[in-house]
Amino acid sequence: MTIAAPAEAAPRVPNAAMEFARRQPLGAISFVIICVMMTAGIFCEWVAPYDPLAIDFVQLLGAPSLEHWCGTDAYGRDICSRLIYGARTALVIGFTSSFVGSTLGAILGVASAYFGGRIDNWIQRVVDILLAFPIIVLALVVVAAFGRFAVAGIDVNLILAIAIPIVPRVARVVRAAALSVRVMPYVDAARAAGYSHTRIIFRHMAPNVVAPYLIMLTAFIAQAILAEASLSFLGLGVQEPTAAWGLMLSGNAADFYRQAPWMILFPGVAISLAVFAFNLFGDSLRDYLDPRFKV
Amino acid sequence: MRPQTASACLLDVADLHVHFETSRGIVRAVEGLSFQVRRGEVVAIVGESGSGKSVSALAVMRLLPRLTGRTRGRILFDGKSLLDLDDEAMRQIRGRDISMIFQEPMTSLNPLLTVGLQITEPLTIHLGMSDEAARARAVELLQLVGIPDAESRLDQYPHQFSGGMRQRVMIAIGLACNPKLIIADEPTTALDVTIQAQILELMKELSRKLDIALIVITHNLGVVARYADRVIVMYAARMVEEGAAEAVFHRPRHPYSMGLLHSVPRLDHPRGARLETIEGLVPNLANAPPGCRFGPRCPFRIEACAEEPELLPTDTGAQARCHRVAEIAEGRITWAGSGVAGTAQTARDGGALLSVRHLTKHFPVRGRFGSSGGRVVRAVEDVSFDIAPGETLGLVGESGCGKTTVGRLILRLEQPTGGEISFAGADMLTASAAELQAIRRKIQVIFQDPYSSLNPRMTVGQIVGEPLHVYKLSPDAKAAQARVAELLSQVGLRPELGERYPHQLSGGQRQRVGIARALALEPSFIVCDEAVSALDVSIQGQIINLLEDLQRRLGLAYLFIAHDLAVVRHISMRVVVMYFGRVMEVADRDAIYADALHPYTKVLLDAAPVPDPTIEKARAPRLIQGELPSHAAPPTGCVFNTRCPMASAECRATVPPLEEKRPGHFAACIKV
Numbered sequence: 001m002t003i004a005a006p007a008e009a010a011p012r013v014p015n016a017a018m019e020f021a022r023r024q025p026l027g028a029i030s031f032v033i034i035c036v037m038m039t040a041g042i043f044c045e046w047v048a049p050y051d052p053l054a055i056d057f058v059q060l061l062g063a064p065s066l067e068h069w070c071g072t073d074a075y076g077r078d079i080c081s082r083l084i085y086g087a088r089t090a091l092v093i094g095f096t097s098s099f100v101g102s103t104l105g106a107i108l109g110v111a112s113a114y115f116g117g118r119i120d121n122w123i124q125r126v127v128d129i130l131l132a133f134p135i136i137v138l139a140l141v142v143v144a145a146f147g148r149f150a151v152a153g154i155d156v157n158l159i160l161a162i163a164i165p166i167v168p169r170v171a172r173v174v175r176a177a178a179l180s181v182r183v184m185p186y187v188d189a190a191r192a193a194g195y196s197h198t199r200i201i202f203r204h205m206a207p208n209v210v211a212p213y214l215i216m217l218t219a220f221i222a223q224a225i226l227a228e229a230s231l232s233f234l235g236l237g238v239q240e241p242t243a244a245w246g247l248m249l250s251g252n253a254a255d256f257y258r259q260a261p262w263m264i265l266f267p268g269v270a271i272s273l274a275v276f277a278f279n280l281f282g283d284s285l286r287d288y289l290d291p292r293f294k295v
Numbered sequence: 296m297r298p299q300t301a302s303a304c305l306l307d308v309a310d311l312h313v314h315f316e317t318s319r320g321i322v323r324a325v326e327g328l329s330f331q332v333r334r335g336e337v338v339a340i341v342g343e344s345g346s347g348k349s350v351s352a353l354a355v356m357r358l359l360p361r362l363t364g365r366t367r368g369r370i371l372f373d374g375k376s377l378l379d380l381d382d383e384a385m386r387q388i389r390g391r392d393i394s395m396i397f398q399e400p401m402t403s404l405n406p407l408l409t410v411g412l413q414i415t416e417p418l419t420i421h422l423g424m425s426d427e428a429a430r431a432r433a434v435e436l437l438q439l440v441g442i443p444d445a446e447s448r449l450d451q452y453p454h455q456f457s458g459g460m461r462q463r464v465m466i467a468i469g470l471a472c473n474p475k476l477i478i479a480d481e482p483t484t485a486l487d488v489t490i491q492a493q494i495l496e497l498m499k500e501l502s503r504k505l506d507i508a509l510i511v512i513t514h515n516l517g518v519v520a521r522y523a524d525r526v527i528v529m530y531a532a533r534m535v536e537e538g539a540a541e542a543v544f545h546r547p548r549h550p551y552s553m554g555l556l557h558s559v560p561r562l563d564h565p566r567g568a569r570l571e572t573i574e575g576l577v578p579n580l581a582n583a584p585p586g587c588r589f590g591p592r593c594p595f596r597i598e599a600c601a602e603e604p605e606l607l608p609t610d611t612g613a614q615a616r617c618h619r620v621a622e623i624a625e626g627r628i629t630w631a632g633s634g635v636a637g638t639a640q641t642a643r644d645g646g647a648l649l650s651v652r653h654l655t656k657h658f659p660v661r662g663r664f665g666s667s668g669g670r671v672v673r674a675v676e677d678v679s680f681d682i683a684p685g686e687t688l689g690l691v692g693e694s695g696c697g698k699t700t701v702g703r704l705i706l707r708l709e710q711p712t713g714g715e716i717s718f719a720g721a722d723m724l725t726a727s728a729a730e731l732q733a734i735r736r737k738i739q740v741i742f743q744d745p746y747s748s749l750n751p752r753m754t755v756g757q758i759v760g761e762p763l764h765v766y767k768l769s770p771d772a773k774a775a776q777a778r779v780a781e782l783l784s785q786v787g788l789r790p791e792l793g794e795r796y797p798h799q800l801s802g803g804q805r806q807r808v809g810i811a812r813a814l815a816l817e818p819s820f821i822v823c824d825e826a827v828s829a830l831d832v833s834i835q836g837q838i839i840n841l842l843e844d845l846q847r848r849l850g851l852a853y854l855f856i857a858h859d860l861a862v863v864r865h866i867s868m869r870v871v872v873m874y875f876g877r878v879m880e881v882a883d884r885d886a887i888y889a890d891a892l893h894p895y896t897k898v899l900l901d902a903a904p905v906p907d908p909t910i911e912k913a914r915a916p917r918l919i920q921g922e923l924p925s926h927a928a929p930p931t932g933c934v935f936n937t938r939c940p941m942a943s944a945e946c947r948a949t950v951p952p953l954e955e956k957r958p959g960h961f962a963a964c965i966k967v
Contacts, residue, residue: 185742185743188708189742193736199765
């Protein structure tokens with residue numbers, strides 16, 4: 001459709017965040033949820049009402065009350081405080097590993113589609129092999145092979161262990177999207193202009209596969225949080241008594257959920273809310289970044 | 296033949312309005328359209344994209360989206376008011392009394408169902424035929440539309456049919472229930488010119504023989520001239536002129552029809568120095584200007600044009616929506632040529648800028664396990680030509696003839712299998728990476744589809760400015776910005792458009808951005824791959840003129856790849872004709888068009904419809920028969936022998952060499 005008047009160029013909104021909030025109200029809400037969780041995670045020492053490790057034998061399996069908002073667990077520890085401390089583990093491990101895995105996967109996928117031929121074939125066969133293992137099995141292999149390695153209290157190898165199984169999954173999906181971008185005339189135009197491979201991959205192809213990338217990224221945050229919980233359960237991830245959402249769900253909560261449903265209710269809600277917020281935020285970000293949705 | 300009922304009028308559309316509710320406001324796609332179609336009559340609706348022609352047809356079929364589309368007015372079909380029928384009754388009419396043929400034969404058949412099933416489906420649904428009866432009728436229909444060996448082809452799937460054959464199947468489905476009216480939406484646009492000629496013949500003959508009324512929606516004026524008894528010209532949601540085909544073509548009475556007929560390059564007229572064009576763009580239907588819709592682009596605008604004109608009867612028995620109809624009829628207003636005469640004729644005395652020798656490209660055929668097994672598709676076989684500095688070489692041929700591959704090989708987007716390409720004396724195939732980089736800057740490309748040739752994530756300014764940045768052609772950001780503005784104004788765009796994203800521009804504007812991007816590297820040679828074929832007629836003229844202006848000003852050489860013979864004739868100085876990967880004929884433009892030697896060139900020129908109903912209706916049926924050969928089983932000897940009217944046993948045995956039959960006129964045929 002035709003654009004008529006020259007003077008109708010939209011006035012620049014000074015603040016990109018305001019613009020985002022105006023166009024993607026749901027995205028803004030989910031961003032606030034993410035921010036709240038992050039703040040809670042980062043400043044948990046100040047925010048949490050109790051020590052997450054403090055055992056209180058008087059309050060075993062205590063129901064939610066004014067004193068303990070989310071109740072207490074089988075050791076009498078305050079669930080609310082443990083959730084707040086757990087946010088740190090969940091966000092650091094979940095978000096970082098998903099981000100690292102998806103980004104590596106996306107670059108691999110775009111490069112695979114761009115070069116095509118033999119390179120594409122080899123990359124995809126390696127991807128096939130990696131895809132044959134369930135996320136958790138592959139993560140186990142990585143942890144077992146590399147052991148534990150912590151930098152500033154963050155378990156780098158655990159992040160890698162969860163990130164590596166994500167790489168082939170994202171690479172496969174992004175490659176499919178990139179294949180259709182690869183045959184677009186604007187990519188040919190860039191090649192005809194003699195641009196470098198790096199430039200074509202990062203400047204011309206990658207921005208056009210951002211939609212599947214963001215969807216995969218946000219979807220794998222949830223998977224990563226759950227994978228971290230499973231690894232913890234198997235004794236390879238975060239260990240009891242450290243507060244972690246997955247651990248709270250998978251530990252002895254299973255034995256007590258009939259008497260104390262809050263033991264699984266609140267960690268479950270926390271994981272769902274985090275997953276939901278990341279998914280919604282990813283969707284909004286995808287729409288926001290697409291110039292075609294700008295009026 | 297159906298007996299004539301009392302009323303001769305089959306379809307009576309009165310004051311039809313179609314509105315769409317969109318996020319950007321109400322789009323008035325059709326406003327106050329009234330027309331009649333008589334039994335057995337062929338009516339053509341002509342207009343550019345967005346003029347409302349397809350929407351009107353969908354409104355008649357009641358196929359518009361229910362939630363957003365609003366249809367108002369009266370549509371009487373065979374005495375029944377279609378807009379008042381319930382859904383069930385309407386479904387009875389669709390496919391039985393009115394059928395529709397769509398543009399894209401590749402996607403309008405279901406790939407998972409056999410062709411037979413798709414033809415018999417309407418027969419069993421609408422006419423309640425038994426399976427055997429329906430099958431017998433399907434065989435009959437396939438024979439009717441000229442598909443040989445109909446019985447066995449019923450059990451085949453759509454992918455086993457060529458594009459032309461699929462369109463024949465679509466026509467067979469359309470005819471299945473003996474409809475009274477067929478609506479064909481751009482029925483031949485996606486087809487090659489020789490196939491288009493066959494389908495046009497078929498539809499015309501069938502509509503006469505079976506007394507079926509036909510509404511043909513098209514933008515191709517040649518197709519209209521070939522078919523139509525009556526023509527409706529639409530512009531920006533309104534009918535601007537309606538009348539007998541001869542009247543509208545020979546004595547148009549609306550400035551838009553006049554402009555449209557002037558802006559197509561024509562094979563039947565002497566080549567003008569410059570195409571006359573309609574300036575400006577089609578208005579946005581979401582906020583259309585008051586008054587005459589064509590007013591802002593009309594060279595004969597007067598004050599009265601601020602008022603929307605009524606449809607006025609003309610001296611030609613037609614009606615036109617223009618205040619100045621009487622003046623046009625008296626010949627006091629004629630479409631003035633904006634023609635700055637300037638023929639870009641370059642003497643070819645110097646050396647060649649680009650020289651292609653024995654260029655060959657074979658694509659391996661992937662077998663089941665990825666191995667080629669030695670089988671190849673010979674996309675380009677032994678192609679040689681030269682292009683002089685400042686020259687335009689036209690490269691014509693049907694789809695699959697290898698013309699686009701030749702362009703891609705020159706751009707080094709594909710690696711040639713054999714042959715040589717040298718540019719300004721340097722061999723491109725043995726050049727080092729650095730040398731190739733330097734050569735690439737001098738060779739640029741303009742693509743066909745203005746929608747997919749620009750990166751949707753970059754602004755126009757970024758797209759045009761990127762080469763400056765990569766090759767550090769501008770000392771600083773400010774100089775780069777100034778250069779982008781200069782490039783944009785060079786192609787006729789306002790520099791403010793640099794802030795926009797491609798989707799905010801019209802097709803013609805995007806094509807101009809593509810040209811500006813190509814010019815940024817200051818090339819001396821541009822490959823134009825179907826650079827104007829996706830554009831509307833009036834925009835196409837503007838872009839061709841722009842390309843010619845740039846050529847004169849910057850001394851550019853073009854390789855102009857196209858399937859439209861009239862456009863190639865207009866822009867080229869020499870022409871190469873390709874067929875099935877090989878060069879058939881090379882000669883100066885006038886020699887090719889006035890005195891073609893090769894039988895394929897003759898057939899191609901014969902098949903192209905001319906926008907003149909008198910010529911078209913007097914013309915004998917087209918010569919060309921058959922389909923393009925398959926790459927799986929290429930013909931032996933001359934590749935054209937399977938369709939050539941002159942072919943003999945010798946043609947099947949030897950591959951004819953490209954020989955100089957006359958000075959500067961080469962042809963690959965042993966018979967001439």
